[in-house]
Amino acid sequence: LGLCEAPPCRNAYLDTSTNRSRRYCSDRCATRANVAAYRARKRLEADRSQSTGLAADSAQRTTANSER
Template sequence: MDLSSYAEWAVRLVNDGEPPAELGQVFTLAGEGREQEAIDLLNALLVRYPVRPQLSGHDGQSWHLHLAEETVPCAVMGLAALVADLGVSRLGRCADVSCSRAFLDTSSNRSRRYCSARCASRANVAAYRARRKIGQ
């Protein structure tokens, strides 16, 4: 069962919704390298928000599992599954100083530092302008 889409719910909740504060804190702790604390908090969220899997067969597909459509429990479960597969270091907060959005790093080389290409570009342009200003 692929839970990556559910992990993306966690990011959307943290960035755009009304998540439990602890869900956003998981990304902050992970981004700060506080792995054990992030794991402990994620485990506490799994206890607080249990999931209910259901068998589903739709759109001509064979029977497969879905998580019940309760946003927070599904997001927590997806995030836990991603951490179990890829590690807590794949969670973080945007490195752009004017942004604090959460992100999942699913890149092959674990190099993601920004929540979006827009933030990465803005940070790179600001760094370039700062270097030029120093050189003048």
């Protein structure tokens, strides 16, 4: 027996896999958890690129202003 690892779901399930590696009660929970993790990674990447992009953007403006 196991408990589903998807955050909103805590259903119990019977793990019949050969190496007892099942983590979710259904494909639906597994997909939902994987999509949420993917979106969180993309959001983190976007936040990082924005923070470094702003610094690079302001450096380009400073260079452009000094060339005038």
